[in-house]
Amino acid sequence: MLRYIVRRVLWGIALLFLVSAVIFLIFYVFPNADPAKLRAGRQANPALIEQIREQLGLSDPIWEQFLRYMTQVFTPFDWFGAAEHGGTGPLNFGRSFQSNTPVKEIILERLPATALLVAGAVVFWLLMGLPTGIISAVKRRTLLDRVTMVTSLAFISAPVFWLGLVALYLFASDVGVIHIFPGIGSYLDAETFWAKCWSLFLPWLVLAAATAAIYARYLRSSMIDVMSEDYIRTARAKGVAERNVIMRHGVRSAITPIVTLLGLDIGLLLAGNAILTESVFNIPGIGNEIVIAIRRSDLPVIQGIVLFGAFFIVTFNLIVDIAYAYLDPRVRYQ
């Protein structure tokens, strides 16, 4: 198992290199705004723009900029002009072209909002999705099963930004028809942890809705397969209580695809995939920040957030794979 983990970590680092290279390529190959001109502002003369371009290190060859960045992220050395352009590393992701704020600071500032949003949403979608999937599988082809599956299809189909706006217009305490939950921008006003949690209640429900529906459908499908296996029939024949047959034998086997999904979903959301929910509710998270950075061609911020995101995805995938070994005794790693 240890060798497996080490091998996965090394592959993860290689993947981060590759992701960084791809981002650099995309930034320079595809049309984007000129960050030096944006920083210089309107009416700036060409001399000032060129000076800023040099200051930001953008006049160096692309390969040099890339290697300088990798040096700053992974090493403490002053190679490729690292000290002159943003400082040495490790874990130095440079400074925003626009605000000159260290990218690490930007990410750490924004991460708690995204993390809290994701954590709460995970709890909700597991609490809603898993029981629904199990019950639907057990009560297959009943009215309850059909209603839950149609409802889940509706939630999967509804775009999350639409759902968010509808939720606001129905339930927000400021603009809603029924004043129950805190409205748009309430996260910014919240000062304590519990106030922040309460401000995220509606976003949690919105973000969880579609995922819970997907999980319910997946688990239902997986449960149906598992419940027709021989060992389930054997357990019943041995007189095991139906509840234990379902939960200990059925769910335990059926849940492995859900675990995979969970790891991927958490990693993706932490990487910024909650952008639509963050935008609708004005939650100052990672997703919000990367959209601003893309619009402003702020490469260091884009690069930093993508790397963080890739790191989360790699890490959560590894956790998921390790969890498999405990959930499914047939899985062994070498």
Added chain:
Amino acid sequence: MRLTRLRLLLPALLLVALVGVLSSCGGSDSGTSSEEESAGIPSEFKAPTAAPDNAQQGGTLVQLNEGDIDYMDPGAAYYQVTYSVTLATQRTLMGWPPDATQPVPDLAADQPEVTDGGKTVTFTIRDGIKFSPPVDREVTSEDVKYAIERSLLPGVPNGYTAAYLGDLEGFKEAEQAVAKNKTTAPDISGIETPDDKTLVLHLTRSSSTPVIQALSLPVSAPVPEEYAKKFDAESPSTYGEHVTFTGPYMVENNSSGELTGYTPGKEIDLVRNPNWDASSDYRPAYLDEIKIQEGFADPTSASQKILSGDSQISGDFPPSKTIVQEVATGNKYSTDQMVAVPSGGNRYIALNNTLPPFGPGKGLTAEQALNVRKAVIAGSDRTALRNTRGGELFGPVATHFIPPLIPGFEEAGGLEGPNLDFVQNPDGDAKLSASYMKKAGFKSGKCEGSICDITMVGDDAPPGKDTATVFQNQLEDMGFNVNFQPVAHDIMYTKFCSVPSNEPQVCPNVGWIKDFNDPQSILQVPFSGDSINPSNNSNWPQLDDPAINKAIDQAVTITDEQQRAETWGKIDDQIMAQAPAVPWVWDNDVLVRSEDVNGVANLFNGEWDLAYTSLTNP
């Protein structure tokens, strides 16, 4: 009529009534001032520009913004929304009370003394103005000198110092010094400080008028050299993270001066400046705290939050058309919760005067290209273009370039515009357009042939995209074959429209906003051939007419107010006669507030004035 049919028709009738309400506004009405008339603002949406007599001290106001300010560093700040912060936190040599149409002394004790035929300007610094903690000392003339000089550093990217203060003696030498040493502010020999209270500016020509106006911009906010030097030595400068303030408010900071109350893209927290002396300032500063919250991407829900909530105002976004209509009916919200302010800006569609068919080439002479441009303006439905922004409240249809409230507006023809037939009909005149096309050599009255295959690069998001799409249709009606490429706003400028070598035939989403209330700041950069620059160009039509260039250059040095207005008004007409672009609106800023806010708008930047706004129940 059956009740069911009436029920079906009711929404339509309400809409017609609403259109009637909105369209009846903007015409003359008793009790409507000429300023509001010229900006097309109905009296019920007129923005208060003075605090009420019973305004109360205290409370916390929240301003909702979509985006961020551009720079906290006053040396680099060059954006109307940033001015909301600088007007409340910095004291510049000349300042802008909310109802001012000309700058008044702020950091300066009095109006400056202009001598030597307009080539020498002398300011006296007001007593008793102190920097906020941790600097904690009185402002001197040296601090203003340093503020101007540091704006030449590439680490302090200032876009207007060279344009407006470039006539200072020693300015060119200072620019050369910076090219060699990019982290030390150069000395500009034309700025003298004979004592702590006196600042003398020596100019190479009599351009004192634009210089004094430009010193109302944040660049003249004093900066203490002994404190800022170490930040300016970094590349780029980090003074923006450690700014010190002289106004009634400051951004919260720690004991070393680091701004803790500013998180870019998230929020700005303004608190009272303990070193501010109310007796030395025209600002009343009623509020105890102002929180600027950013990231509100949907203007509809953000506006509703403000209108339904408490102690909130809008910042950098206009309300959506839905909200405007909702407020205008007065059913859900009070109509006085929405106001409009002339922004001092214009919007126009730039026609590239260097590329056929809008410029000579491919068999087209300059005269023929001019007729094509006139045909396009004549045939454009500028009312429809204006309506893509939200309707009449968002500004009158433009007939030239100087906006209302700016000197020269009336002299250029006012709302009616110059005596040019191709700009007389705001809804478009197909017959006149056809006649100009025929003069250009297109016998059918529409553009013909491959010369009429044109490219247009515009915004990929509303409302810019809506404007571009409407214009595309209008061009196609005139015979053009338009390849419309929507791109992100910043890409549109930095890769296409502001790069002369890469500029397409049409840039539909451009415009210019005044830097101060002088027509030079509206016309010089966008229309002088001398300002065309190869990589960050703002003369989007690339108009380069020697007569206009000369007239502009000469008009800069006029010091008499009335003569300036007349001269620049004539220049506006000269520019319009060349038909370089399609002017379609003089923008109004539409602002909303919560019911418990006594909002005061500032005519300088067209935003709520944070130092004059108060709460009814703090």
